[in-house]
Amino acid sequence: MTLLQTSRRNFIKATLTGAGSLSLAISLPGCQSLHTHKLQDDGAWEANAWLEITPANQLIFTLDRVEMGQGTYTGLTTLIAEELDTRPEDFEVRFAPADTAYRNKDYGLQLTGGSNSLSSSWQALRETGALAKLLLIRAASEVMQVPEQHLKIETKHVVHIASNKKLSFGSLAAVAAKQAIPSTIPLKSKADFKYIGKQSQRLDNRVKVTGTAQYGIDIDIPGMRYAVVSRAPFFGAELNSDNRGEVETLSGVERVFQIQSGIAIVAQSYWQARKAQEQLKLEWSFPENAPQTIDDVFKLYRKAAAQDKGDTKRSEGDIAKALDGAAKIVESEFTTPFLAHATMEPMNCTAHVQADKVDIWTSTQAPDVAAVAVAKVTDIDLSDIHIHNQFIGGGFGRRLSQDFVSEAAEISAKAGGVIKLIWSREEDTQHDLYRPASLHKLKVALDENNLPSGWDHQIVAPNIMDWYIWDASPAMFPWSPKFMYSTLGKVGLMTAGTPITPADTSAYEGADDIPYSIPSIDVRHTKADAGIPVSYWRSVGHSHTAFAVESMISELAEHAQMDEFQFRRQYLQADPRALAVLEKVAEIGRWGKTGNTDSFQGIAVHKSFGSYAAELVELQIEDGEIILLKVFCAIDCGLVVNPDIVKMQMESCIIFGATAALYGEITLENGKVKQGNFHDYPIMRMNQTPEIEVYIMDNDEPATGVGEPGLPPLAPAIASALYQASGKRFRHLPFRLA
Amino acid sequence: MKFKINGTEKEINLDADTPLLWVIRDELGLKGTKFGCGAGLCGACTVQLNGTAIRSCITPVSSIEGQEILTIESLAKDEQTLHPLQENWIKFNVPQCGYCQSGQLMAASALLKQNPEPSDADIDNAMSGNICRCGTYPRIKSAIKQTANDLMAAAEK
Numbered sequence: 001m002t003l004l005q006t007s008r009r010n011f012i013k014a015t016l017t018g019a020g021s022l023s024l025a026i027s028l029p030g031c032q033s034l035h036t037h038k039l040q041d042d043g044a045w046e047a048n049a050w051l052e053i054t055p056a057n058q059l060i061f062t063l064d065r066v067e068m069g070q071g072t073y074t075g076l077t078t079l080i081a082e083e084l085d086t087r088p089e090d091f092e093v094r095f096a097p098a099d100t101a102y103r104n105k106d107y108g109l110q111l112t113g114g115s116n117s118l119s120s121s122w123q124a125l126r127e128t129g130a131l132a133k134l135l136l137i138r139a140a141s142e143v144m145q146v147p148e149q150h151l152k153i154e155t156k157h158v159v160h161i162a163s164n165k166k167l168s169f170g171s172l173a174a175v176a177a178k179q180a181i182p183s184t185i186p187l188k189s190k191a192d193f194k195y196i197g198k199q200s201q202r203l204d205n206r207v208k209v210t211g212t213a214q215y216g217i218d219i220d221i222p223g224m225r226y227a228v229v230s231r232a233p234f235f236g237a238e239l240n241s242d243n244r245g246e247v248e249t250l251s252g253v254e255r256v257f258q259i260q261s262g263i264a265i266v267a268q269s270y271w272q273a274r275k276a277q278e279q280l281k282l283e284w285s286f287p288e289n290a291p292q293t294i295d296d297v298f299k300l301y302r303k304a305a306a307q308d309k310g311d312t313k314r315s316e317g318d319i320a321k322a323l324d325g326a327a328k329i330v331e332s333e334f335t336t337p338f339l340a341h342a343t344m345e346p347m348n349c350t351a352h353v354q355a356d357k358v359d360i361w362t363s364t365q366a367p368d369v370a371a372v373a374v375a376k377v378t379d380i381d382l383s384d385i386h387i388h389n390q391f392i393g394g395g396f397g398r399r400l401s402q403d404f405v406s407e408a409a410e411i412s413a414k415a416g417g418v419i420k421l422i423w424s425r426e427e428d429t430q431h432d433l434y435r436p437a438s439l440h441k442l443k444v445a446l447d448e449n450n451l452p453s454g455w456d457h458q459i460v461a462p463n464i465m466d467w468y469i470w471d472a473s474p475a476m477f478p479w480s481p482k483f484m485y486s487t488l489g490k491v492g493l494m495t496a497g498t499p500i501t502p503a504d505t506s507a508y509e510g511a512d513d514i515p516y517s518i519p520s521i522d523v524r525h526t527k528a529d530a531g532i533p534v535s536y537w538r539s540v541g542h543s544h545t546a547f548a549v550e551s552m553i554s555e556l557a558e559h560a561q562m563d564e565f566q567f568r569r570q571y572l573q574a575d576p577r578a579l580a581v582l583e584k585v586a587e588i589g590r591w592g593k594t595g596n597t598d599s600f601q602g603i604a605v606h607k608s609f610g611s612y613a614a615e616l617v618e619l620q621i622e623d624g625e626i627i628l629l630k631v632f633c634a635i636d637c638g639l640v641v642n643p644d645i646v647k648m649q650m651e652s653c654i655i656f657g658a659t660a661a662l663y664g665e666i667t668l669e670n671g672k673v674k675q676g677n678f679h680d681y682p683i684m685r686m687n688q689t690p691e692i693e694v695y696i697m698d699n700d701e702p703a704t705g706v707g708e709p710g711l712p713p714l715a716p717a718i719a720s721a722l723y724q725a726s727g728k729r730f731r732h733l734p735f736r737l738a
Numbered sequence: 739m740k741f742k743i744n745g746t747e748k749e750i751n752l753d754a755d756t757p758l759l760w761v762i763r764d765e766l767g768l769k770g771t772k773f774g775c776g777a778g779l780c781g782a783c784t785v786q787l788n789g790t791a792i793r794s795c796i797t798p799v800s801s802i803e804g805q806e807i808l809t810i811e812s813l814a815k816d817e818q819t820l821h822p823l824q825e826n827w828i829k830f831n832v833p834q835c836g837y838c839q840s841g842q843l844m845a846a847s848a849l850l851k852q853n854p855e856p857s858d859a860d861i862d863n864a865m866s867g868n869i870c871r872c873g874t875y876p877r878i879k880s881a882i883k884q885t886a887n888d889l890m891a892a893a894e895k
Contacts, residue, residue, distance in 0.1 A: 004752060068835050069834030069835030069836065070834070071834075173787045175832070200829065200831070201828070202831050202833065202881050203825070204833065204836065205828040205831065205832075206828065207836075208833035208836030208839050209820070209824040209827040209828060209832070209833065209839060209843065210810070210811075210813070210814055210820070210824065211768075211769070211770020211771070211809070211810035211811055211813075211840040212770065213836050214769070215772075215837060217772070217773065218769040220764075220767065220769070251753070269752075269756075269760065270760055270764060271753065271755075271756045271757065271760050272753075273754075275753075314788070341869060343835075343837075343871060344774050344780070344782055344835065344837040344838050344869065344870070344871045344872075345774075345835075345837045346773065346774070347771070391835075391836065392835060393772070393836070393837030393839060394835045394871050394872065395835075396871075422773070424776055425774065425775040425776055425779075425780075426779065559755055575878075644831050645831075648831060648834060648874075648877075650877055651873055651874075651877075652834060652872045652873040652874070653873075654873070655872075655873025656871070656872075656873055657877065659870045676871070677775055677777050677779055678775055678777075678779040678780050678869060679777075679778075679779055683780075683869045683871060684873070684875075685866040685867075685868075685869060685875075685879065686861070686862055686865045686868075686875040686879065687862040687863070687866040688866075689873070689875045689876065692876055
């Protein structure tokens with residue numbers, strides 16, 4: 001066995017498997033345990049391979065980040081393909097099982113979120129590809145008895161240039177695995193890239209246009225039965241009584257029983273389970289102090305804001321002095337609502353709990369957290385819980401939470417056999433973990449020239465980690481016994497911000513690092529939690545902080561009697577990348593020149609997940625409705641791997657952001673979520689979609705995220721255009737004209 | 739009861755009110771047609787009934803007795819020959835998560851059967867019942883227009 005120590009203090013192992021394949025696997029020092037790397041009986045190393053080259057000349061790439069539309073399937077394959085000089089199309093991509101080897105290094109968990117799949121894999125995957133190439137060339141040199149420099153790679157073969165003699169990768173696998181490995185490995189320079197920056201086709205297109213891509217909901221296991229669950233209609237409600245005995249006698253129904261989240265019905269078909277559910281009568285008790293309406297939530301937030309000035313997240317200059325000495329103080333308050341994720345594929349999971357193991361087939365953004373969720377509701381240890389991940393019909397953060405996996409496992413454990421649990425759209429909307437509602441209080445000191453001298457920003461919102469840590473913390477310590485799980489959750493919360501657990505920045509990210517050069521800046525977070533489940537939602541905190549910050553900047557420009565684009569330029573001099581995208585979007589969107597007296601422009605810029613995005617919106621108000629005509633976007637995400645995927649993600653973020661800005665709102669009625677399906681939780685449709693033009697900045701900065709950064713600037717850009725159109729400031733999402 | 743699906747006669751024996759969607763997916767094992775909302779609001783379950791796009795999640799199986807259903811599995815002629823819409827879906831890199839695309843393609847192919855030269859407004863009308871949460875609409879529109887052009891050009895030859 002040979003090792004390459006890579007620059008990120010990882011090791012890549014090159015080994016020969018029992019089946020004769022060359023296997024390249026990553027190894028994280030200090031995280032190894034017997035459970036992650038099993039020695040097979042024949043002594044072959046069963047590694048958690050990233051890349052396997054089989055004797056039959058298959059190139060199997062195990063994708064350790066999930067594919068939910070954002071393009072990892074193509075993007076990460078392109079990285080390994082580039083260094084191996086092989087077309088990305090020539091790889092067979094498989095989804096990774098739950099295993100510490102596949103953890104996201106930035107989180108210590110195997111989760112896909114935070115738009116960092118590419119940046120966190122950039123170096124290690126290229127090194128893996130480069131190492132494979134080096135070993136194959138050395139092997140061919142040994143077999144053919146020719147110098148390495150006389151060899152090249154061509155379509156999964158090593159070719160002797162002079163004689164055109166070829167050996168397939170697969171035929172070289174065994175010899176390659178025995179080669180010595182250098183301590184460092186050279187990577188290609190940008191000028192030599194064949195696929196990075198050029199690969200234009202998505203690798204998952206064909207399966208997705210023929211209906212053959214397999215999502216969690218498509219799993220079919222012989223003998224499988226179907227389950228539905230009726231959950232508490234109020235957050236924290238207790239079940240008082242039910243008529244489960246009656247429902248159990250209905251056609252096709254096998255069993256009706258209680259699980260942690262509600263009453264489960266197991267039937268022979270999905271439709272029988274659903275029909276039986278209509279006959280289920282449940283009485284719940286309303287929990288004390290729970291919010292009945294959204295007004296109750298904001299009352300709680302305002303009370304918190306008044307009582308607690310919040311934890312300081314940024315403090316520069318002297319804000320008290322700036323406010324005291326101000327010629328004028330301007331104050332504005334912004335609110336954003338709870339939002340559901342509304343993935344097209346409703347939550348679902350197929351579980352088979354047996355005496356000694358569990359199999360789970362689902363679409364999840366966090367396979368290792370899913371395994372913890374299963375361990376908690378069964379007697380099975382993590383090492384015997386097998387997560388078979390599938391294509392994901394939309395994630396946006398929803399599938400970081402594993403409530404649906406926990407339910408399916410609990411039902412299978414109680415009912416026995418293979419159980420497929422499918423949520424209805426209404427259940428999906430009403431039992432989501434929501435993007436938190438937030439309240440932003442901004443107070444800005446203006447000097448005698450009406451220019452900002454002090455920026456005071458108080459954000460009131462819950463901490464998402466308070467909700468997420470309970471499953472996530474044990475996943476970080478998979479060797480810990482189950483009775484420790486709740487302790488680990490508490491430890492996780494106590495150690496947030498230390499090397500053990502990342503800090504929870506979800507409430508204020510994007511507000512604490514504003515790029516504007518204002519002499520005094522004070523940003524604080526006041527934690528307030530209404531007891532409504534919350535989670536990560538596309539662009540997380542940035543989805544509301546950018547709205548408050550950029551809207552305030554627009555107001556400050558007006559106080560300064562300046563054009564808001566020019567105002568931003570003046571205050572962005574210290575941040576050239578933010579300035580560059582802003583100037584670019586103003587150029588392509590022809591800022592100040594709509595050419596149509598009925599249409600109005602708005603502009604905003606925001607950095608998130610390492611990337612800079614500026615957007616310019618052109619809209620009209622027609623018959624009391626907001627009509628988005630055009631959205632221009634300039635994105636700087638560093639070095640680009642797949643330009644068209646970057647463009648797709650910007651289009652996606654803009655349409656997702658427009659849905660939130662124009663329609664998105666989860667409200668409560670008597671403590672229950674009011675919205676249920678797409679008629680009252682609308683999603684933007686084709687006839688409402690603006691024209692979109694995306695410009696990708698060209699530079700050599702490290703590759704950063706694209707799955708989320710296009711979203712945050714959209715709402716404030718729309719707000720700024722609405723102000724131009726109506727003379728009214730729109731400080732609450734979603735925008736309502738009346 | 740009997741009906742034809744993708745050219746094959748099928749006989750099934752299920753509750754009359756069972757939505758066609760679950761018959762297609764769970765009885766006949768054709769998983770390309772997707773469940774999205776169960777209320778005819780999102781179009782993920784779109785199939786064709788005698789060539790017209792319908793929402794299979796709200797179509798009771800009893801109502802299609804003796805009729806002909808086409809699903810996404812019938813769109814490509816064979817493994818090698820995709821439908822021109824599928825070719826253009828690939829060319830324009832339409833799919834992201836991909837979950838709604840079977841329904842989008844079945845709605846688009848029904849549109850082109852009835853209207854080989856759709857205007858932008860015609861496309862909006864025909865396609866606005868199909869939600870895509872990833873926001874692939876601009877590319878869907880381009881792919882439909884390109885396909886219409888390709889088919890017209892081929893017909894003129």
